[in-house]
Amino acid sequence: MNSQIAVLDGVTKSYNGTEVLHPTDLGFGRGVIGLLGPNGAGKSTMLRLLATAMPPSSGRIVVSGHLVTGGIAERTAARRRLSYLPQEVGIPRRMMSFGFLDYIAVLKEWKDRDTRHREVIRVLGLVGLADRRTKRVSALSGGQRRRLALAQALMGDPDLVVLDEPTTGLDPEQRASLRGILSSYANRGSVLLATHQTEDVSALCDRVIILDEGRIRFDGTVAELIRLAEGQVWVGAEANTRALSSWRTGTGEIRSLGGVPAPGSRPADVAVEDAYLLVRSEITGATKIGEVR
Numbered sequence: 001m002n003s004q005i006a007v008l009d010g011v012t013k014s015y016n017g018t019e020v021l022h023p024t025d026l027g028f029g030r031g032v033i034g035l036l037g038p039n040g041a042g043k044s045t046m047l048r049l050l051a052t053a054m055p056p057s058s059g060r061i062v063v064s065g066h067l068v069t070g071g072i073a074e075r076t077a078a079r080r081r082l083s084y085l086p087q088e089v090g091i092p093r094r095m096m097s098f099g100f101l102d103y104i105a106v107l108k109e110w111k112d113r114d115t116r117h118r119e120v121i122r123v124l125g126l127v128g129l130a131d132r133r134t135k136r137v138s139a140l141s142g143g144q145r146r147r148l149a150l151a152q153a154l155m156g157d158p159d160l161v162v163l164d165e166p167t168t169g170l171d172p173e174q175r176a177s178l179r180g181i182l183s184s185y186a187n188r189g190s191v192l193l194a195t196h197q198t199e200d201v202s203a204l205c206d207r208v209i210i211l212d213e214g215r216i217r218f219d220g221t222v223a224e225l226i227r228l229a230e231g232q233v234w235v236g237a238e239a240n241t242r243a244l245s246s247w248r249t250g251t252g253e254i255r256s257l258g259g260v261p262a263p264g265s266r267p268a269d270v271a272v273e274d275a276y277l278l279v280r281s282e283i284t285g286a287t288k289i290g291e292v293r
């Protein structure tokens, strides 16, 4: 489809002979897409493949019309149209914030010095580090370093923004501000983010994909995900019998996922986290959505 900015076509990835991403077909259009899944599900693997950080074991990947899995020229052309925030970024500690971003901009082939510097200042402002631009990386806090890493992924006007756990380590103000920034990128391109923060998915994502053991287990809108869990989240004075999980909330009531509703309990609004946990429990065989009681 022409409106697709990135496509995975029969893509697999194996490490040392073990397939960790099973044959996957996915297309990404405009908008923010959240990738959820437990540790080791294959989220980072999928993002690294899309970001051209490593080749797939089989299948085709296309980004902005360029066949990433073709020759080097096509891969380079795709790289010019995407940006990537890995889960861990090693930033030289002696570099200054401005110098680091300027260096990345040079690698991204921003040749004109003035334009490049304007862009560096713009992204430093976006991540709230404008007043830290002459600070050495070693003098930044952990969250500020993460913001600096994020800034390099926001440079330019990419068609595809690939972010591996972008909100980890950010304070609430920065997370809220990042949501605004990512929504504005999503008006013109595709933003794909792997996260464990289900609140970010509900606040931000047009589409959510759940990956587990290298397979896609859910792909739909946030509303569709939530609908799967409707009628299975309860609050009351007691926990549901055979609840998948239950806990006392700040109001003193017990919130239960799944199970047989306790006498006097009432249905609660479903959050993305509830639906995610119920989908996961179905995968692991702990319960079956729609047949909990």
Ligand SMILES: Nc1ncnc2c1ncn2[C@@H]1O[C@H](COP(=O)(O)OP(=O)(O)OP(=O)(O)O)[C@@H](O)[C@H]1O
Residues within 6 Å of the ligand: 015, 016, 020, 037, 038, 039, 040, 041, 042, 043, 044, 045, 046, 087
């Ligand atoms: N370089 C590698 N060599 C060997 N195995 C790897 C390598 N990178 C990842 N794996 C394995 O591939 C699987 C998927 O890992 P991946 O990092 O993609 O998961 P993830 O969903 O991003 O996990 P997390 O939420 O913990 O970041 C895991 O079993 C992991 O141990």
